[in-house]
Amino acid sequence: MPAHYPFALPPLPYPYDAFVHDIDRVTMQIHHDRFFAGYVDNLNRILAPWPQYHDWSLRSLLLRWSELPPEIQQPVRNSAGGVYNHEFYFMSMARPNTTQPDQKLQGAIDRSFGSMESCLQALRSTALSQFGSGYAWLSSDTGGNLHINKTANQDAPVPLYPLLNIDLWEHAYFLTYQNRRDTYIDHFLPLLNWNAASAQYAALLQNQPPYPCP
Numbered sequence: 001m002p003a004h005y006p007f008a009l010p011p012l013p014y015p016y017d018a019f020v021h022d023i024d025r026v027t028m029q030i031h032h033d034r035f036f037a038g039y040v041d042n043l044n045r046i047l048a049p050w051p052q053y054h055d056w057s058l059r060s061l062l063l064r065w066s067e068l069p070p071e072i073q074q075p076v077r078n079s080a081g082g083v084y085n086h087e088f089y090f091m092s093m094a095r096p097n098t099t100q101p102d103q104k105l106q107g108a109i110d111r112s113f114g115s116m117e118s119c120l121q122a123l124r125s126t127a128l129s130q131f132g133s134g135y136a137w138l139s140s141d142t143g144g145n146l147h148i149n150k151t152a153n154q155d156a157p158v159p160l161y162p163l164l165n166i167d168l169w170e171h172a173y174f175l176t177y178q179n180r181r182d183t184y185i186d187h188f189l190p191l192l193n194w195n196a197a198s199a200q201y202a203a204l205l206q207n208q209p210p211y212p213c214p
C-alpha cells in the first residue's frame with residue numbers, strides 16, 4: 001500500500017479459497033475485489049482535485065479529517081477508514097491455529113488480559129456487542145499496552161495502533177452465516193494471524209513505520 005495518494009489495492013495475500021471452511025470463496029472475492037477496491041477507488045477519486053492532501057498518509061487522513069474542506073470531510077473519513085480497516089482485516093487471517101504471538105506480544109497479552117484465552121474472550125464479547133456495522137479490534141498504544149475495542153461503520157481505532165481486527169459488516173459473513181454473526185465470530189477467532197500482529201507490534205515498539213500500514 002503506498003504511503004499516500006494515489007492509494008492502491010494490495011493483492012490478496014492468499015487464494016480466495018484459503019479459508020474456505022470458515023470464509024467462503026465468493027465472500028472473500030467480493031469483499032476484496034469489490035468492497036476493498038471500492039474504498040481505494042473512492043478515496044483516490046475524492047482526493048484527486050485536492051493536491052495539497054496528496055502527501056497525507058492514511059493515518060493522517062483519519063486523525064486530521066476535520067481539518068479538510070467541509071465538503072470532503074465525511075467522504076474522506078469513510079473511504080480512508082474503509083481502506084485502512086480492510087488492509088488490517090485481510091492481514092488478520094491465516095490458516096486456523098497456524099500462528100502464535102511472539103514472546104513480546106504474548107507478554108503484552110498476559111499483562112493486559114491475563115492470558116490468550118481471556119484476550120480471545122474479550123475480543124469475542126466486544127465483537128458481539130457491536131450494534132450494526134463496524135469492527136472489533138486489538139490495538140496497542142505507543143507504550144505497548146494492548147486495548148480491545150469496537151468501532152462503528154468505517155471508523156478506525158486511531159490514535160491507537162491496530163494489530164488485527166474482525167470485520168463485522170454483513171458483507172464479511174452473510175453468504176455463509178446469514179444473521180448468525182456469533183457463529184462467524186467463532187469461526188474467525190481461530191484464523192487470527194498472530195504472526196502478522198506480532199510483526200506490527202514489534203514495528204511499533206521499535207518506532208518503525210508500522211507494518212503493513214503507513
Ligand SMILES: [Fe+2]
Nearest residue numbers: 035167169172
Ligand atoms: Fe468489509
